[in-house]
Amino acid sequence: MEREGGMIPQQRQVLFLLVLLGVSGEASEPVQFSVVEEMERGSFVGNVAEALGLEVGELSYRRARVSLKGNKDYLQLNRRIGDLLLREKLDREELCGPAEPCVLPFKILLENPFHIVLAELRVQDINDHSPVFLKTEMLLKIPESTSPGTVFLLExxxxxxxxxxxxxxxxxxxNSLFHIQIRASSEGRRYPELVLDGTLDREEQSEVSLTLTAVDGGVPPRSGTAQVRVLVVDINDNAPVFTQSQYEVQIPEDSSIGSKVVTVTATDIDAGNYGExxxxxxxxxxxxDKTFQLEEKLGELYLREKMDFE
Structure with missing residues (x-):
């Protein structure tokens, strides 16, 4: 019984020590610090003594230090005055990518007595990047018969x-032919769409050059541009027109077979096959049909047989 009774106080001491260690390693809410990205090395982040409600001398006495996940060396603590400083510039995009907020968890370690305080460093974004198009030129081929209101996706x-x-x-x-509308995706990305407002006429304007500009919300804002080339594709909307409405020729009756009688000429302002x-x-x-032969590509008219005036 004495042996059993003698072990009970030791067990209680061990359990009590574990509870103390457990409490020292946790905090209801991490202590918050924040810094703007790209601040110079040595910039002030915050005062640890003030944040923890300690006297400045306690940090030196208790040999306080900071520890970041992965043993990163972004911060340094001046124990004498309690200031938390940057060891190097922080790039929010490199640290966190598109994630927001950008939070770097770290610990403030105190000895004598041992205590762990959880903390977080929030890295705030600055407008240090401009919007960039991966394609600096976009080419759209749009038939001239396309109806107003038609939408075309852009990069x-x-x-x-x-x-x-x-x-x-x-x-x-x-410009008078197009305007931009913006489509938002479920991920929050914004995509530009080109909307046709007017009627295209290739014969009047065969190509339209536009400048697409992307703008961010910074102060001042940054922007990036890309060129949009719209090629108006022809349709067969024009008929050939003769250079003369009437051709009059005189043919001597002694003209030989195969003689050229006349050449007729027409033009068509359509392009490609439509203009041939x-x-x-x-x-x-x-x-x-018996007397004349017409060269269909050249518009040249020839005699098939002898002419007889009588």
Whole structure:
């Protein structure tokens, strides 16, 4: 019984020590510090003694130090005055990418007696990146018969900043044919769409050059641009037109077979295949078809047989 009774106080001491260690390693809320990214090395972050409600001398007496996850060496503690300083510049985009907020957890370790205080360093974004288009030139081929209101997707820009400093809007250079509308994805990205407002006419304007601008929400804002080339694709909307409405020729009756009678010429302002012209008789009589031969590509009319005035 004495042996058992003698062990009970030791067990209680061990349990009591474990409880104390458990409490010292936890905190209801981490102590918050914040810093703006790209601040110079040695910049002031906060005063640890003030944040913990300690006298300045306690930090030296208790040999206080800071420890970051992964043994990163971003912070240094001046025990004498309690100031927490930056050891190096911090790049929020490198540390956290698109995640927001950017939080670096760390611990403040105190000895004599031993105590752990959980803390967080929040790295705030600055507008240090401009929106960038991966493609600096976009090419759209749009048939001239396309109806107003038709929407065309464009390449979006990327911005490494977050929050208000990230990409907010797109604009297009002033013109009477197109405007920009913005489509937002479920992830919060913004995509530009080109909307046709007017009627295209290739013969009047075969190409439209526009400047697409992406703008972020920083103060002052940053922007990036890309060129949008719209090629108006032809449709067969124009008929060939003869250079003369009527051709009059005189043919001597002694003209030999194969003689050229006349060359007719027409033009078509459509492009490509739609602008190629061939010539043919429209409902020729048997006599005309027997007497003349028409070169359909050249518009040249030749005699097939001898002419007889009588």
């Amino acid at each position: 979006n820009a990327r911005d490494l900043d977050v929050g208000n400093n990230s990409l907010q809007n797109y604009t297009i250079s002033p 012209i061939s010539y043919t008789f429209l409902y020729p009589s048997e006599n005309i």
